[in-house]
Amino acid sequence: MTIAVSERVGAVPESQKDIKVEETEVVPPWHKPTPIPGEAAVEGERVWRVNIPAGEKRSLKATWIVKLPASKMLLGGNRRT
Numbered sequence: 001m002t003i004a005v006s007e008r009v010g011a012v013p014e015s016q017k018d019i020k021v022e023e024t025e026v027v028p029p030w031h032k033p034t035p036i037p038g039e040a041a042v043e044g045e046r047v048w049r050v051n052i053p054a055g056e057k058r059s060l061k062a063t064w065i066v067k068l069p070a071s072k073m074l075l076g077g078n079r080r081t
Contacts, residue, residue: 002051006033013045018069020071025063 007030012019017039030048035041052058 001054002049005048005050007045007046007048007061007062009046009062010066019072020067021064022067023062023064025061027059027061030062051068 010021012021013027020034024025026046028048028050029047033041046062048060050058050060
């Protein structure tokens with residue numbers, strides 16, 4: 001059976017070019033999906049498509065790092081001092 005698993009990586013607005021989101025480890029590899037005609041693309045969306053035989057398990061792993069200047073903070077995040 002083939003299944004699709006979607007995930008969203010943080011998206012940074014164009015006005016915040018000093019903030020970076022880096023995908024560092026993704027196993028198995030994922031891809032940016034092609035939007036359905038007439039629908040808007042989901043910013044930051046990634047999709048795994050994996051084959052899983054009946055009764056078996058698979059692990060998916062994705063790691064990303066958010067880099068931001070000391071003068072900024074993530075909404076709901078800890079303040080830097």
